[in-house]
Amino acid sequence: MKTRFKAYAITTKYWRPGENYLQEIVKSVSGKIRDGDFLVVSEKAISVALGNIVDESSVKPSLNAKIIAKIWMPIIWGYFLGPLCRLRPKLIWQLRKYPRDAGSRHKQVALQYAGLLQALMFGSEGGIDGTNLPYAYVALPLKNAQAIAEEICRTVSDALGKRVCVIIADTDKTYSLRNFHFTPRPKPIKGIHSIGGFIAYTIGRMLKLKRRATPIAVAGQTLSTEEALTIAELANRARGFGAGRTVWEMAEKFNVDLTSVSWEMLEKIKHKPIVIITNKQKTE
Numbered sequence: 001m002k003t004r005f006k007a008y009a010i011t012t013k014y015w016r017p018g019e020n021y022l023q024e025i026v027k028s029v030s031g032k033i034r035d036g037d038f039l040v041v042s043e044k045a046i047s048v049a050l051g052n053i054v055d056e057s058s059v060k061p062s063l064n065a066k067i068i069a070k071i072w073m074p075i076i077w078g079y080f081l082g083p084l085c086r087l088r089p090k091l092i093w094q095l096r097k098y099p100r101d102a103g104s105r106h107k108q109v110a111l112q113y114a115g116l117l118q119a120l121m122f123g124s125e126g127g128i129d130g131t132n133l134p135y136a137y138v139a140l141p142l143k144n145a146q147a148i149a150e151e152i153c154r155t156v157s158d159a160l161g162k163r164v165c166v167i168i169a170d171t172d173k174t175y176s177l178r179n180f181h182f183t184p185r186p187k188p189i190k191g192i193h194s195i196g197g198f199i200a201y202t203i204g205r206m207l208k209l210k211r212r213a214t215p216i217a218v219a220g221q222t223l224s225t226e227e228a229l230t231i232a233e234l235a236n237r238a239r240g241f242g243a244g245r246t247v248w249e250m251a252e253k254f255n256v257d258l259t260s261v262s263w264e265m266l267e268k269i270k271h272k273p274i275v276i277i278t279n280k281q282k283t284e
């Protein structure tokens with residue numbers, strides 16, 4: 001993809017709950033960011049730092065959650081929707097062996113916080129994500145992403161004297177059909193339509209539509225939807241996957257059960273919650 005931008009992923013320590021992420025952002029970009037740059041921050045990293053997480057081990061699943069985990073996931077996703085959406089063969093195999101106990105609790109959280117159409121997703125239901133989190137924790141999507149983006153923008157300006165555009169982005173995909181952009185996850189930026197939960201995901205994947213990371217807040221500059229999507233995806237590619245793309249990959253990386261990854265294990269992995277996007281012309 002030809003672009004006039006260049007992305008620099010910034011490695012930081014793992015942000016545990018209670019982390020002063022504003023301080024970490026300023027420290028990490030000091031001396032590296034310039035006026036006019038884009039500062040893209042991971043939504044999940046902020047959620048974890050804010051303690052916006054749920055321990056699923058204490059959740060009691062409903063009958064609906066149990067049915068989703070026992071039938072919908074291994075059968076509908078494992079044999080029908082998974083192949084239709086062109087998921088990786090290994091992921092399809094993992095879905096066919098979807099864990100009933102932990103899976104039921106996870107689906108209960110999805111039902112409670114995101115609703116049925118989101119709970120019927122195979123993962124990242126309504127922006128709920130368990131990757132790069134230990135034990136049975138999952139991160140919830142931010143409710144006040146715009147206010148947080150504006151606060152980051154002010155903090156960088158006050159501390160470093162730099163005027164930048166801050167974007168908070170999620171790895172969940174937005175699909176584009178010409179100038180119509182839609183995503184299964186809730187609360188994207190204006191110009192991206194949040195519709196249908198698993199239905200939007202299935203349509204986007206089945207039709208092989210262009211897919212990019214989803215910007216959920218923009219502060220410091222007015223961007224078109226296309227510009228915001230382009231920058232969010234550049235940052236997503238530069239950032240990588242941390243401990244893994246899915247909870248299965250994460251557990252496999254550490255050679256433990258799905259809910260046995262610890263905080264200490266995650267701290268050994270390189271984490272890149274911040275990406276600086278700069279205009280190539282300014283560096284020449």
